[in-house]
Amino acid sequence: MSAPIEVNGLVKRFGSFTAVNGVSFEVAGGQVTALLGPNGAGKTTTIEILEGFQSPTAGTVRVLGANPRKGGSAWRARIGLVLQTTSLDAQLTVAEAVGLYGTLYKRPLGTGEVLDAIEMTDDASTRIGALSGGQKRRVDLGIAIVGRPDMLFLDEPTTGLDPEVRRRMWQIIEGLTDAGTTVLLTTHYMDEAQHLASRVVVLADGQVAADATPAELRAMGGPPVIRFRPPAGGPELPPALKDRTLSGTDDLISLVAWARDHRVDLTGLEVSPPSLEDAYLALTGRTDVSA
Amino acid sequence: MSQLKYHLTLIMRNPRAFIAGLIMPALFLALETSHKQHPSAAQIDQVVAGLVVFGLLNLAYLTYATGIVVAREDGVLRRWYASPLPRWQYFAARVVAAALLADAAALILLLVGASMAGLHLTVAGTGSLLLAVTIGAIALAAVGTAVTPLLPPGQGMYSLLAITYLPLLIFSGGFGQNSDLPHWLTTLMTYLPIQPIVSGASTALRHPGFLPGRDLLVLAAWAVAALVLSVRYFRWDPTRPAHARRAP
Numbered sequence: 001m002s003a004p005i006e007v008n009g010l011v012k013r014f015g016s017f018t019a020v021n022g023v024s025f026e027v028a029g030g031q032v033t034a035l036l037g038p039n040g041a042g043k044t045t046t047i048e049i050l051e052g053f054q055s056p057t058a059g060t061v062r063v064l065g066a067n068p069r070k071g072g073s074a075w076r077a078r079i080g081l082v083l084q085t086t087s088l089d090a091q092l093t094v095a096e097a098v099g100l101y102g103t104l105y106k107r108p109l110g111t112g113e114v115l116d117a118i119e120m121t122d123d124a125s126t127r128i129g130a131l132s133g134g135q136k137r138r139v140d141l142g143i144a145i146v147g148r149p150d151m152l153f154l155d156e157p158t159t160g161l162d163p164e165v166r167r168r169m170w171q172i173i174e175g176l177t178d179a180g181t182t183v184l185l186t187t188h189y190m191d192e193a194q195h196l197a198s199r200v201v202v203l204a205d206g207q208v209a210a211d212a213t214p215a216e217l218r219a220m221g222g223p224p225v226i227r228f229r230p231p232a233g234g235p236e237l238p239p240a241l242k243d244r245t246l247s248g249t250d251d252l253i254s255l256v257a258w259a260r261d262h263r264v265d266l267t268g269l270e271v272s273p274p275s276l277e278d279a280y281l282a283l284t285g286r287t288d289v290s291a
Numbered sequence: 292m293s294q295l296k297y298h299l300t301l302i303m304r305n306p307r308a309f310i311a312g313l314i315m316p317a318l319f320l321a322l323e324t325s326h327k328q329h330p331s332a333a334q335i336d337q338v339v340a341g342l343v344v345f346g347l348l349n350l351a352y353l354t355y356a357t358g359i360v361v362a363r364e365d366g367v368l369r370r371w372y373a374s375p376l377p378r379w380q381y382f383a384a385r386v387v388a389a390a391l392l393a394d395a396a397a398l399i400l401l402l403v404g405a406s407m408a409g410l411h412l413t414v415a416g417t418g419s420l421l422l423a424v425t426i427g428a429i430a431l432a433a434v435g436t437a438v439t440p441l442l443p444p445g446q447g448m449y450s451l452l453a454i455t456y457l458p459l460l461i462f463s464g465g466f467g468q469n470s471d472l473p474h475w476l477t478t479l480m481t482y483l484p485i486q487p488i489v490s491g492a493s494t495a496l497r498h499p500g501f502l503p504g505r506d507l508l509v510l511a512a513w514a515v516a517a518l519v520l521s522v523r524y525f526r527w528d529p530t531r532p533a534h535a536r537r538a539p
Contacts, residue, residue, distance in 0.1 A: 051373060053528065077375035087366030091304040092297075103293040104375045143370070 002065060004029050004151050004182040005050060009059035012045050019045040021206035022059070027199075032173065032183040034193040037203035038284055043186050044084065044155065046203065050184065051081060051153055064151055077105055080149030080181075082157045086136045088143075090129030094120050097128060098142050105147035117172055118142040134165040141172060145181075152176060154185045158192060170195055190277040200276075204284045217279045223248035225278055226255065228269040235262045247274075294376070294384035302354060302392055311349035313396045316342040317403050324408035332411060333497065339404040340493035341465040343424060344485065346396045348456050351389040351428035356435035357448055359385075364444040364529045372527040382436065390428035397424045410496075419495030423502055427488035430510040433517035434484060440524045459485045464493075481505075484513040 005027035012020040020042040027033045037043045048054045049061055052068035061068060066075045088097060095111055102108035115121045118138040123131065128139060137157060144152060154173070158166040166189075173196055177183055187193055193200055193214065200217050202210040210217055226246040230237060241254055252271065259266050274282070302308050320342050324330070330338075362368045371381050401417060404410035438455070442448040460466065462476060463486035480486040487506035494503050 053369070053373070073375045073377060076373060079373065081370065081373050083366055083369060085366055087370045089301060089362070089365075089367055091301055096300070100293055100297050101374065147375070 002062070003027055004064055005033075005184060006062040007046070007050070007059070008061075010046065010049065010056050010061060011058035012042070012049060012054065013057045019206055020049075020056075020203075023203065023206070023208055024059075025201045025208060025211050027182060027184055029182045030177060030180050031198040032177055032185055032196045033199045033201065034197035035184060035186045035201050035203065036190075036193060036280060037209075041203040041284070042206040043203050047153055047155055047184065047186055051079070052076075077147055078150045080144035080147065080152040082137075082140045082144045082152075082154045084155040084159075086133070086140055088128045088136060088139055091127060093125050093127050094131070094139055094142075095124040097139060098146055101143045102146045107148060108146050109148060111146075114142045114146050117145065117175070119168060134161045137161060138165070138169070141169065145172075145176060149181060152181050152183045154183060156186055156188065159188065166192070190275070190280055194276045202280060202283050209283045210279075214276055217283075218273050218276055220279055220283065222274055222278070222282055224271050225274050226252055226269070226271050228255070228266045231264055231267065234264055294380055295388055298385045298388035299391065301358065302350070302388060305354065305358070308350060308354040308392075311353065312346045312392065313399060315349070316346040316396070316400055319345070320400060320403055321407060324404075330408070335404065335408050335410050336496040337464065337468060337493050339400065339408070339410055340420070340496055341460075341467065341489055343397045343400050343420065343492050344427065344465050344489050345460060346400060347393045347424055347427055347488065348431065348460060348485070350393045350396060352431040352435045352456060353449070353452050355385065355389045355432050356439055356442065356452055359436065359439045360442045360444060360448050363439070363526060366529055368527045369529070386429055386432040389432050390425050393424050393428045394421050397421060413499045416496050416499035419500055419502055420492055423488060423491035423495050426507060426510055427484075427491065430484050430488075430514040430517075433514040433521070436525065437517035437520040440526050444530055456485065459483055460489075462486075463489045465489050482509060484510060 003026040005025075007026070008024050010020050010023040011018070019040075023042065023046060035043045035047065045054065049056050050063055050068055052063075052071055055069050063071070064075065064078055068075075071079075092100070095115065098114050099111045102111060102114075109117075111124075112121070115124055118141055120135065120138055120142065123135065128136060131139065141154075141157060144154075157173075158169050161169070170192070173183060173185075183196075185193070185196060197214060200210070200212060200214055201208060202217070210220060212220065224247060236242070238254075238258060241251065241258065246252075246255060255266070258264070320339065323338050323342075324335070359368070362371075372378065397420060398417070401410065401412055401420070405412045438452075442451060459480070462469070462472060463480045463483070465485065481490075487503075487509045491502050491506045491510075494501060494506075
């Protein structure tokens with residue numbers, strides 16, 4: 001059986017600018033695959049091509065066995081979308097919006113069932129224009145799942161949400177994958193990718209920089225990272241150890257030697273594999289996840 | 292049916308549509324009839340027909356086109372585009388909703404005209420006028436769809452649309468016949484979509500049961516031309532800021 005998403009040699013140019021340059025990957029069924037990359041890396045263009053909003057310049061993409069640009073009504077009924085920005089009619093109530101989209105599908109979830117899932121039952125009669133950003137995002141997700149999609153695209157679904165709401169969204173997404181839904185997620189939050197994704201595809205400058213499990217990706221991040229809290233009011237670190245991420249055996253030996261010479265306790269000293277964020281930054285050559 | 296209900300709900304919950312499509316024409320009718328001493332039946336027919344078309348333009352052109360632009364910029368069109376709904380159904384329901392509300396507004400205006408201005412109302416005349424309004428609504432909504440790619444997001448679109456229809460409505464006799472206009476201008480108006488609707492509406496009131504064939508043909512031609520342009524140029528995607536156009 002073919003994978004729900006197959007991307008082969010995908011290229012997308014806008015005039016002389018190449019946004020996506022020879023990207024290939026597959027997304028396996030029933031799990032979350034995270035598509036990561038800094039702004040301008042090509043992830044939004046890639047996901048928009050997969051959703052059918054744009055045509056590739058070259059290469060092929062198949063989503064649920066079809067070319068997204070030519071997927072008909074039956075194909076679209078199997079796809080759920082949470083777009084990068086909220087896309088709702090402010091004049092409708094939450095229940096009206098969910099119920100309206102439910103009429104488009106053969107076997108929709110009940111409106112009450114969706115409202116329960118997104119924890120919006122108490123706001124069923126509230127107009128969408130009166131909701132907070134986090135609530136609107138949950139309605140977006142509710143509309144995306146009302147048709148029981150086989151494939152769900154989540155384009156930065158939790159950007160700007162508070163940690164509690166993000167955790168709730170994660171629970172909903174986990175519930176969907178447990179039920180067999182395939183999810184392609186883009187996010188700037190490494191903890192989100194770490195928590196939800198079984199696989200991570202990292203894009204940088206329009207190309208695939210890594211395609212691996214989160215654990216494999218962390219292993220690609222280089223030598224173990226050394227973390228400790230410098231003593232308050234204690235001696236200063238030598239220039240070679242100051243103002244940079246410490247990693248590897250040489251840094252550890254230098255640090256321990258310095259601590260012994262200055263009789264400093266290395267409170268909270270940790271030597272651990274690089275985090276997903278460390279690995280991501282190493283792969284993309286950035287210093288900030290959101291950059 | 293759910294699409295029709297959806298679009299009717301959107302318009303009914305839009306105070307701008309309610310005021311511009313119904314309240315303003317009724318107010319203008321009250322003002323117009325209050326300062327005229329013993330107007331003739333033909334004058335009353337002309338005033339009512341003109342204001343019916345004014346309300347129709349507000350509902351089926353201004354509100355309709357701005358509604359599409361707002362939906363486009365809010366990403367709502369994008370969501371519909373990606374849904375299983377056949378795309379023509381979205382527009383069909385939107386046009387029918389605009390036509391139904393324009394008919395309702397016209398009917399209310401006729402009743403106001405009959406009670407306040409002495410408009411002579413017949414079943415045949417009312418039916419003909421509603422038919423003219425329905426055909427006009429379809430043509431205007433088609434033109435409204437075709438112009439949306441040219442409309443910028445934000446408040447600017449209201450002014451831009453007003454510029455496109457208010458002068459035409461005035462030159463087309465929507466606010467009373469203007470005999471001082473040059474011949475070429477009055478001739479030109481007969482080929483644009485508003486004058487045929489004004490003509491159709493006033494003819495319906497003057498000669499119940501009759502609609503001028505030429506006017507209907509002009510409206511049909513505009514509707515077809517607008518449909519062709521819409522199929523070619525309609526945009527489902529929001530306008531991207533200039534800095535994002537190169538690297539989406």
